Amino acid sequence: MLKTILYIALGGAIGSVLRFLTTVLVSKFWANHFPLATFLANVVGCFLIGLFMGILDKNQLTDSNLKWFLITGFCGGYTTFSTFGWENYNLFQNQNSLLAFGYIGLSILIGLFTVWLGLFVTK
Secondary structure (H helix, E strand, C coil): CHHHHHHHHHHHHHHHHHHHHHHHHHHHHCCCCCCHHHHHHHHHHHHHHHHHHHHHHHCCCCCCHHHHHHHHHHHHHHCCHHHHHHHHHHHHHCCCHHHHHHHHHHHHHHHHHHHHHHHHHCC
8 A cells, every 4th residue: 555655656756747847837838817827727638648558458557556656646736626716716716708618528528539639649
């Protein structure tokens, strides 16, 4: 159990740092009301979870420590749906309902598509 927790913690730390660096990089090139860094992190995270699960499944590693590290740790640390909720709340509070609905819709549709794409790439 402790070994599993350490794998998750290490993956989560790496994912969280990369999530932060995504925000730093995007903010250097994008200054707009649309929360692009979170959007990109969610889309990339959805693709990676599909890709990782496809690779793990293909290699019969779905019950391995690698799954805990990559899926629960890294992807869990990198994707940010709690931030997604907060940002949409703020968009609605600031009378940006159309932007909020666009953000919600695009995140869900493109996220689901990229999970499929990640799985498709592994086949």
